[in-house]
Amino acid sequence: METGTQSNDTVLTFGELLLRICPDASGNWLESSSLPVYVGGAELNVATALALWNVKTKYFTAMPDNSLSEQIINYVAERGIDTSAIHKGAGRQGLFYLTSGADMKHDAVIYDRAGSAFAELKPGVIDWDQVLTGVSWFHFSAICPALTQQTADLCEEVLIAASKRNITISIDLNYRAKLWKYGKEPEQIMPRLVKYCNMVMGNVWAAESLLGIPVSPQLTDSDTKENYLAEALSSSKKIMERFPACRxxxxxxxFDDKGGIKYYTALYQDGQLYNSADYTADTVIDKVGSGDCFMAGLIYGYQEKMEPLATLSFATAAAFEKLFIKGDATQSTVDEITKAIKNDN
Incomplete structure (x- = not known):
């Protein structure tokens, strides 16, 4: 039996379910008439990890009202996620294509999300009091408000409802430049959403792109962990000063290097910066969903009332292990992740 939360508190993740379609770079899929497809989306990836780790998890998205959606919803439910809040409406299923080859650096992302059921969902349609009943933690990402002004307004509507219920709110500052195409700069949209958030996850460059928190111009000239952690401390303090709800x-x-990877993380809370050990690998299998797995690890740690460093260590190991798992969501158990934790930070 996996160790998990024993409370009745539910984590609700909010965002668009996406099908990831993976043609190979050489075009062999045309000859085989076959394309690998993965069910994902940043917030669903978080929910999938949490459910695997025995955290009570609920997922909100909007999908078209058809038999394909029913198959996908059943697939999600089979992973232990409460799908009762999923809204069926007008529009199509959101997709993205990730072309893959031997060299992961040459992956090409193509989004196909315009007119999706999630993008078409308007404020004023969903009864958020019903959706949020029993919820203690609400999570979303910066990918949602990148779609359209309407979706940004939808995010604000649910954040207001969650805030009124004193629900803990977290955001992943996923920055996707290819999505911000509706005439607004991220800095015009994101601050009014982040002001409701109690936990902010991302990196210093995303904080600059989405929130206008400047990164030191000298940062990459001094390519050391010490300097990157100092930048994380500075960025974290500025975020907390600007957004008082953030704790x-x-x-x-x-960092990617010749097909390999170096990975570490930091967490700032109560005036103290914690950092993880360094994780390195010569090759990786699938980068998709690693950040989502880190986010899920943070939520898991706080739901389990773990100490900040223990939470960070678990989340970091979870994210690193995901790099070696094909698909959008982790398959690693709590025990497997715990055994993979490095403590030489």
Missing amino acids: TVANTFR
């Missing part, structure tokens, strides 16, 4: 800021640092 915790987490930063990830992932």
